Amino acid sequence: MRTVTIGEAMTLCRLSLRLTPTEIAAKCGVSAGMWRAYEREETAPRLDKAVMIADTLGVSLHELVGSRLGEPRGAKSRYNARHITKTPEECLTAGDWMRWSRESRGITATRLGDISGVTKDSILRIEHGCCGPNITTVRCLADALGITIDEYIGRRTNI
Numbered sequence: 001m002r003t004v005t006i007g008e009a010m011t012l013c014r015l016s017l018r019l020t021p022t023e024i025a026a027k028c029g030v031s032a033g034m035w036r037a038y039e040r041e042e043t044a045p046r047l048d049k050a051v052m053i054a055d056t057l058g059v060s061l062h063e064l065v066g067s068r069l070g071e072p073r074g075a076k077s078r079y080n081a082r083h084i085t086k087t088p089e090e091c092l093t094a095g096d097w098m099r100w101s102r103e104s105r106g107i108t109a110t111r112l113g114d115i116s117g118v119t120k121d122s123i124l125r126i127e128h129g130c131c132g133p134n135i136t137t138v139r140c141l142a143d144a145l146g147i148t149i150d151e152y153i154g155r156r157t158n159i
Contacts, residue, residue, distance in 0.1 A: 005041060006038070006041065006044065006064060006065050006135065006136070007038060007039045007040060007041035009059075009063070009064050009065070010035075010038055010039050010053065010057070010064070011039045013057040013058075013059060013064070014039075014057070017057070021035045021036050021039065022035075024056070024057075027056050028049070028052050028053050028056045029049075029052055030045075030049060030053075038053075043134075044134040044135050044136045045134065045135050046132045046133070046134050046135070047094060047132055047133050047134070047135055047138055047153070048132060050064065050065070050135040050138075051155065060148070060149075060150050060155075061135070061148070061149040061150050061153075061155065062148040062149050062150055064135075065135055065136075065138075065139050065149055093129055094153040094154065094155075095126060095127045095128060095129045096127075096154070097152065097153050097154030098126060098127050098138075098141070098152060098153060099127040100154075101145055101147065101151070101152050101154075102123075102127075102145065105145060107145070109123045109124050109127075112141065112144055112145070115144040116140045116141050116143070116144035117140060118137055118140055118141055122137070123141070126141075135149070138152065138153065
């Protein structure tokens, strides 16, 4: 069984809503050209845009992007509280949640980089809010931790 790509999922959701690319793009706050580029997978939306798109389409990020969930790939699964810098209640940003998700599993940024294929420096820049990751990078990191994208960024969804 083949996994649906993000571009295919965006197209299918748009068609199920009976909207043109121009109409859905306007609802999501992106240009029609950018929407078409997302559907053709010429580029991937940044995390903030992916959240807006998922909300507009009425799906979770996990449903929009897909994932290869299962056991964390090579990651320690024991909880190690002494390495955690914040509690879940203190996580205010997606970066805070990303760091908490990693640290609560006892995984260093270097190890997560080895597992996910994303560089340690990129992981730390994302966690500290220095750059906005695209959704495919976030998917790689969430997959490496064995959780959904929504869980990884602390997004609660009722969808």
